[in-house]
Amino acid sequence: METLRERKKQRTRDALLRSALELFTTRGYEGTTVDDIADAVDVSQRTFFRYFAGKEEAALTLQEMTVAHFIELVRERPPQEAPMVALRRAVLEGWGTLNDVVEAIVPVELYLRMYRVIESTPVLLAAHLRRSDEVEEEIARVLAAREGLDVDADPRPRLAVAVFSGVMRVTGRQWSTGEDFSVEAIRELTARYLEQVGPALTGNWRRA
């Protein structure tokens, strides 16, 4: 943070983001107008749009941070690990370091509340799923590169990532509708659900 200008900009952006999240998690996403957010920070509506491409972007900023972090973790996985192992470890490590990533901006509690707002707001959920879709493609390319494959010729990287991503989505939803919102809870759930993929696909579900 060198110049005064930059610091001021950063403060404005932080204030906008914090006000937006606070309003979204109390009044709801649809119940909050961009004017509300701008007014809360005492800037013009136009200024809000200079910091965020849209209302959605503000709502998904925290998610984007954790997603970027997760992608980094996948990239840093030792190349000898099998793909699914690398993904699994990256995710588990990601949950472990969630606090460090988020807390620098807002309390983790706000992140969790916002997560539920996203899941329960159709337009936000849609945007979130689309972003996840993009992330899948990115990770598929990372894995393909690790394994020396061509993503367009060999379907396995995209398939593996799609499967993994599906499990993560189911896990996240189960967690967000459950009672234990601790990081431990989702870590455990993640590990457990990943183990259930095999049985879910091959097993005869009727014999307990």
Add this chain to the structure above:
Amino acid sequence: METLRERKKQRTRDALLRSALELFTTRGYEGTTVDDIADAVDVSQRTFFRYFAGKEEAALTLQEMTVAHFIELVRERPPQEAPMVALRRAVLEGWGTLNDVVEAIVPVELYLRMYRVIESTPVLLAAHLRRSDEVEEEIARVLAAREGLDVDADPRPRLAVAVFSGVMRVTGRQWSTGEDFSVEAIRELTARYLEQVGPALTGNWRRA
């Protein structure tokens, strides 16, 4: 189609839908205004919104038809089939009967063109993925009922459906970016990709 009123309504709706799809596939989704659509049918903008909840709904109507059909096919699968087998057969049968479902409203070719518009228009893709998410939940419940399981207690139905749905998404995208837009092409791709799931998850990708 009993009364004159009902027939007129149906015709208005059909005209709106066809005009919308025609415009979307030529000028693009964002490049088409609701006023454009209404003007093409010579009704007021207000009337358009009495037939469709929004621009999105018109754009996703064909998809919705095929999805509803697919769900029906899953419901009709004999209960002794293993879950993944039932899903696989329902999908393959769905592609086989695509023509019958769509052609009653518009040429299948328009359906295919619209599919690509959806994939390439961020806001439509987002809405489409969200809808797929809802469909996953519905199908998970169908499978759970078949197998006598509680979806909230046993993660396997949701996991299996999430995996299957992921594979279908990858398949659909691959198909839409390929060269062969025939139904045979996607049927074959579907079968092939489903067979690749196992290897993608467990295999060591490096030994060819």
Add this chain to the structure above:
DNA sequence: TTGTCAATTGTCAGCGGCTGTCATTAGCCT
């Protein structure tokens, strides 16, 4: 310190999606 340049912001006008309201039209039914 001051003057110049550039970056940040506010204001305003306007578009497109969408909704509520109310008057008008058009099909239905006796």
Add this chain to the structure above:
DNA sequence: AGGCTAATGACAGCCGCTGACAATTGACAA
């Protein structure tokens, strides 16, 4: 034919978002 109800049009207005231009404010050098 005339009354009832459903469908439509016209209008006003909210909200998200953008372009354009002017005003403000920090940066930096003379």
